[in-house]
Amino acid sequence: MSGPRRRPTARERTARYLLAVRLEQLREQAAARIEPTGSRLSELAARPLEGDTTGTVTA
Structure with a gap:
């Protein structure tokens, strides 16, 4: 049962x-x-990598 709404x-x-x-x-x-x-x-992504790591992949 809901009564009249009161103002805040x-x-x-x-x-x-x-x-x-x-x-x-x-x-x-x-x-x-x-x-x-x-x-x-x-x-950071735009900076070149340090050292000669071109083509090197280490897993």
């Missing part, structure tokens, strides 16, 4: 807002951690 209190609205802000901060932090890794891998 100011405390509930504030809590929801703060949660939304914090989640957005965490998303931005996660994105910032991922981006440098990708660019770093690209930099």
Whole structure:
């Protein structure tokens, strides 16, 4: 049995807002951690290998 819906209190609205802000901060932090890794891998892949290893495969 469901009664009439009550309006959220100011405390509930504030809590929801703060949660939304914090989640957005965490998303931005996660994105910032991922981006440098990708660019770093690209930099490493573009560098020539050290020494004379052309054509050498070691298993």
